[in-house]
Amino acid sequence: xxxxxxxxxxxxxxxxxxxxxxxxxxxxxxxxxxxxxxxxxxxxxxxxxxxxxxxxxxxxxxxxxxxxxxxxxxxxxxxxxxxxxxxxxxxxxxxxxxxxxxxxxxxxxxxxxxxxxxxxxxxxxxxxxxxxxxxxxxxxxxxxxxxxxxxxxxxxxxxxxxxxxxxxxxxxxxxxxxxxxxxxxxxxxxxxxxxxxxxxxxxxxxxxxxxxxxxxxxxxxxxxxxxxxxxxxxxxxxxxxxxxxxxxxxxxxxxxxxxxxxxxxxxxxxxxxxxxxxxxxxxxxxxxxxxxxxxxxxxxxxxxxxxxxxxxxxxxxxxxxxxxxxxxxxxxxxxx
Amino acid sequence: xxxxxxxxxxxxxxxxxxxxxxxxxxxxxxxxxxxxxxxxxxxxxxxxxxxxxxxxxxxxxxxxxxxxxxxxxxxxxxxxxxxxxxxxxxxxxxxxxxxxxxxxxxxxxxxxxxxxxxxxxxxxxxxxxxxxxxxxxxxxxxxxxxxxxxxxxxxxxxxxxxxxxxxxxxxxxxxxxxxxxxxxxxxxxxxxxxxxxxxxxxxxxxxxxxxxxxxxxxxxxxxxxxxxxxxxxxxxxxxxxxxxxxxxxxxxxxxxxxxxxxxxxxxxxxxxxxxxxxxxxxxxxxxxxxx
Amino acid sequence: xxxxxxxxxxxxxxxxxxxxxxxxxxxxxxxxxxxxxxxxxxxxxxxxxxxxxxxxxxxxxxxxxxxxxxxxxxxxxxxxxxxxxxxxxxxxxxxxxxxxxxxxxxxxxxxxxxxxxxxxxxxxxxxxxxxxxxxxxxxxxxxxxxxxxxxxxxxxxxxxxxxxxxxxxxxxxxxxxxxxxxxxxxxxxxxxxxxxxxxxxxxxxxxxxxxxxxxxxxxxxxxxxxxxxxxxxxxxxxxxxxxxxxxxxxxxxxxxxxxxxxxxxxxxxxxxxxxxxxxxxxxxxxxxxxxxxxxxxxxxxxxxxxxxxxxxxxxxxx
Numbered sequence: 001x002x003x004x005x006x007x008x009x010x011x012x013x014x015x016x017x018x019x020x021x022x023x024x025x026x027x028x029x030x031x032x033x034x035x036x037x038x039x040x041x042x043x044x045x046x047x048x049x050x051x052x053x054x055x056x057x058x059x060x061x062x063x064x065x066x067x068x069x070x071x072x073x074x075x076x077x078x079x080x081x082x083x084x085x086x087x088x089x090x091x092x093x094x095x096x097x098x099x100x101x102x103x104x105x106x107x108x109x110x111x112x113x114x115x116x117x118x119x120x121x122x123x124x125x126x127x128x129x130x131x132x133x134x135x136x137x138x139x140x141x142x143x144x145x146x147x148x149x150x151x152x153x154x155x156x157x158x159x160x161x162x163x164x165x166x167x168x169x170x171x172x173x174x175x176x177x178x179x180x181x182x183x184x185x186x187x188x189x190x191x192x193x194x195x196x197x198x199x200x201x202x203x204x205x206x207x208x209x210x211x212x213x214x215x216x217x218x219x220x221x222x223x224x225x226x227x228x229x230x231x232x233x234x235x236x237x238x239x240x241x242x243x244x245x246x247x248x249x250x251x252x253x254x255x256x257x258x259x260x261x262x263x264x265x266x267x268x269x270x271x272x273x274x275x276x277x278x279x280x281x282x283x284x285x286x287x288x289x290x291x292x293x294x295x296x297x298x299x300x301x302x303x304x305x306x307x308x309x310x311x312x313x314x315x316x317x318x319x320x321x322x323x324x325x326x327x328x329x330x331x332x333x334x335x336x
Numbered sequence: 337x338x339x340x341x342x343x344x345x346x347x348x349x350x351x352x353x354x355x356x357x358x359x360x361x362x363x364x365x366x367x368x369x370x371x372x373x374x375x376x377x378x379x380x381x382x383x384x385x386x387x388x389x390x391x392x393x394x395x396x397x398x399x400x401x402x403x404x405x406x407x408x409x410x411x412x413x414x415x416x417x418x419x420x421x422x423x424x425x426x427x428x429x430x431x432x433x434x435x436x437x438x439x440x441x442x443x444x445x446x447x448x449x450x451x452x453x454x455x456x457x458x459x460x461x462x463x464x465x466x467x468x469x470x471x472x473x474x475x476x477x478x479x480x481x482x483x484x485x486x487x488x489x490x491x492x493x494x495x496x497x498x499x500x501x502x503x504x505x506x507x508x509x510x511x512x513x514x515x516x517x518x519x520x521x522x523x524x525x526x527x528x529x530x531x532x533x534x535x536x537x538x539x540x541x542x543x544x545x546x547x548x549x550x551x552x553x554x555x556x557x558x559x560x561x562x563x564x565x566x567x568x569x570x571x572x573x574x575x576x577x578x579x580x581x582x583x584x585x586x587x588x589x590x591x592x593x594x595x596x597x598x599x600x601x602x603x604x605x606x607x608x609x610x611x612x613x614x615x616x617x618x619x620x621x622x623x624x625x626x627x
Numbered sequence: 628x629x630x631x632x633x634x635x636x637x638x639x640x641x642x643x644x645x646x647x648x649x650x651x652x653x654x655x656x657x658x659x660x661x662x663x664x665x666x667x668x669x670x671x672x673x674x675x676x677x678x679x680x681x682x683x684x685x686x687x688x689x690x691x692x693x694x695x696x697x698x699x700x701x702x703x704x705x706x707x708x709x710x711x712x713x714x715x716x717x718x719x720x721x722x723x724x725x726x727x728x729x730x731x732x733x734x735x736x737x738x739x740x741x742x743x744x745x746x747x748x749x750x751x752x753x754x755x756x757x758x759x760x761x762x763x764x765x766x767x768x769x770x771x772x773x774x775x776x777x778x779x780x781x782x783x784x785x786x787x788x789x790x791x792x793x794x795x796x797x798x799x800x801x802x803x804x805x806x807x808x809x810x811x812x813x814x815x816x817x818x819x820x821x822x823x824x825x826x827x828x829x830x831x832x833x834x835x836x837x838x839x840x841x842x843x844x845x846x847x848x849x850x851x852x853x854x855x856x857x858x859x860x861x862x863x864x865x866x867x868x869x870x871x872x873x874x875x876x877x878x879x880x881x882x883x884x885x886x887x888x889x890x891x892x893x894x895x896x897x898x899x900x901x902x903x904x905x906x907x908x909x910x911x912x913x914x915x916x917x918x919x920x921x922x923x924x925x926x927x928x929x930x931x932x933x934x935x936x937x938x939x940x941x942x943x944x945x
Contacts, residue, residue, distance in 0.1 A: 022466050141608065144604055149581060149600030153597070156588060160588060235729050237684060241684055242746070243717055253731055275471045275472060297477060297478075305478065
């Protein structure tokens with residue numbers, strides 16, 4: 001497996017310039033595109049106040065210097081302090097909200113993969129028959145669904161009219177779940193708290209289904225295209241010629257081979273997952289990083305907003321890195 | 337340049353002749369086209385077909401759909417139908433602006449970067465890759481927040497996200513074409529670099545962009561709606577679907593469903609139109625092989 | 628002795644937008660147990676389709692449009708997919724042309740074998756592995772390569788794996804579709820020798836599909852010459868080479884250059900490949916035949932037994 005290790009090292013080294021570029025882009029946008037100080041103060045503030053804030057935020061120093069300082073602080077785990085209220089460290093603010101986003105994203109992702117691979121496989125194996133067209137249409141429609149709208153429609157149906165599910169928040173208003181990891185579902189298992197579990201699950205259903213269905217369409221199309229391509233290949237016919245059952249041929253030989261391009265796509269879709277998560281959180285008042293971003297943008301909390309973007313950038317690069325590594329692990333052709 | 341125009345139109349003509357109507361695909365493209373054109377028509381004819389002034393209070397607050405106000409009124413007493421009709425103007429306008437910005441920048445930079453190559457190409461590619469892999473909406477949120485509200489600003493914020501898409505496609509095609517024989521041949525007969533770029537490479541490169549355009553437009557509509565939903569797109573009284581969707585959200589618990597449902601429906605419809613059209617055309621131009 | 632394989636008036640057509648391609652049009656022949664038949668023809672003659680149809684693996688839009696296929700007395704045309712699966716790999720197997728694409732790139736070579744063995748026999752994984760190892764040994768691949776992936780092998784080695792897969796369960800019939808076409812000449816002869824060895828040790832019936840008649844003649848007991856979806860001559864190898872009754876056979880054999888003669892003009896068979904969607908009314912070889920007469924254009928000659936065991940489809944011998 002030595003070649004895998006070499007590949008990993010090479011890949012990690014490639015990630016570093018990527019992060020730096022993203023950081024610089026964010027940095028530039030927040031200083032060059034518009035003036036952050038007037039954004040914070042609203043434009044009609046006295047000159048001295050403007051100067052004071054500039055100094056406070058270090059914005060009067062040369063941009064390059066600011067950047068280096070920022071990266072240095074970042075390496076020490078410091079993202080600055082929020083500009084509002086108690087001026088908590090940005091890292092703390094983010095860390096508070098991260099588990100919520102993580103929980104939502106993971107469940108939504110699982111739902112989307114399950115639906116996507118299932119429908120995609122059905123479409124690929126019933127090619128050009130009506131089932132195929134139905135699932136293709138499914139893929140196109142789900143991608144076009146505006147998340148806030150579908151979320152609101154679901155809230156109306158299940159929350160308001162049927163009264164079955166709550167329309168916002170992560171857990172019952174009066175409940176105070178004992179947290180260990182911040183992931184409520186997991187925590188309620190760890191602390192033997194069935195009430196919390198039920199409440200958390202109920203709150204999780206609508207948002208994760210909304211996001212999950214939205215993302216599934218892409219996987220439907222990916223699975224269908226890739227599986228179809230793979231099933232045309234010679235080794236599939238050879239497998240059938242050896243008398244292997246159709247199920248083994250499609251799943252073990254077909255899907256496994258189709259999975260590789262699907263996997264790389266999953267990495268690329270991760271950015272889409274984040275976007276979807278942000279919109280879902282805002283629609284369902286889910287207390288995650290998406291709502292935090294939205295809040296702080298409205299409050300002109302410059303440092304926190306910057307910190308959140310930087311955090312997103314780090315996650316994206318890391319996830320892409322991991323996907324590439326998994327890809328190399330599964331497909332031996334890459335590393336040898 | 338006459339030669340390049342001729343080859344482009346010849347290319348389009350041959351593609352049109354080669355269109356193979358696969359059963360599903362042509363329906364997708366036709367339906368998509370109908371949806372898009374109806375909405376564009378609605379936008380153009382807005383002053384003629386909207387029953388009321390979209391930014392003035394013309395009825396009671398939150399009237400449910402009735403014969404005076406077919407889709408009801410919103411929280412400020414404005415007719416929802418009229419707001420939707422005028423909203424089409426904003427949606428189409430900003431989308432087209434954003435796509436044009438990203439298309440021109442992306443294609444131009446892609447052509448240049450691909451053809452010139454070297455360090456310039458590496459730097460551009462790295463930057464474009466970084467932007468491409470980053471969640472678009474989040475970048476747009478920050479840009480829109482820093483730029484401030486307004487049609488042009490919003491269009492720019494959206495355009496930045498999609499520029500890498502066109503950059504990549506164009507650059508990729510330029511790179512592969514650079515290697516191919518007929519460019520060698522052209523150089524052999526002494527054609528200048530600039531001539532090569534525009535006469536031989538451009539027509540081939542441009543013909544694959546239309547499909548991406550349509551699917552990109554679908555995306556842009558969603559991004560615009562998202563920005564407006566978050567209050568970052570256009571200033572307040574402007575009839576905007578995303579904004580109205582958010583505004584209506586507050587009344588949900590009281591079973592007042594109409595201020596949110598209809599604007600949102602329009603967003604989905606326009607996006608669907610572009611998606612169907614793009615998918616349909618893509619299937620027709622590059623039909624799936626076999627059967 | 629009952630025939631191992633009997634093909635009677637087999638028709639395999641492809642239904643495409645432009646029309647119906649009659650890839651195999653009324654083909655009849657038979658193979659005895661342990662016999663090797665070389666199925667020879669140019670591209671598009673229908674030989675690959677014929678091979679696939681015996682396993683009922685003709686890809687859509689093609690399908691068997693008529694005729695009978697008797698394997699060991701059973702009519703394959705009547706069997707459904709589930710029943711065919713029991714035969715495939717176990718009683719009838721196939722070696723494919725391109726070993727790179729016919730092996731799953733993500734699966735270890737050894738696993739290909741164990742999977743096939745376990746699909747047909749009730750054995751433990753360990754037993755299957757042992758059997759797989761001995762199979763690899765049989766085809767000349769060292770056991771250390773058991774856990775390697777297909778792309779780590781050379782073309783010739785991969786084809787050996789393909790052959791190992793085909794004989795794994797001791798089938799009665801092996802169909803090899805252009806099994807040397809993707810290999811270089813030296814490796815070709817190595818693989819051919821391997822096939823000869825296996826033919827002797829396993830007494831397996833074989834259909835060797837190829838466009839290379841000289842290659843096939845080294846190992847085949849009988850030669851079947853196909854053209855435009857039909858068999859035009861069928862005889863024992865020696866008889867075929869000595870007598871080459873059909874004009875097409877004559878043309879083919881004379882077009883093989885003789886390495887001993889210097890300075891020869893390459894002879895060839897004039898004319899265009901046949902149209903399989905609108906086949907000719909009369910003899911399909913008519914446009915390219917130097918012996919053609921009026922009747923050849925009007926009527927199709929029957930495949931008749933001119934001498935014992937030697938069939939020809941030509942009016943010259945009627």
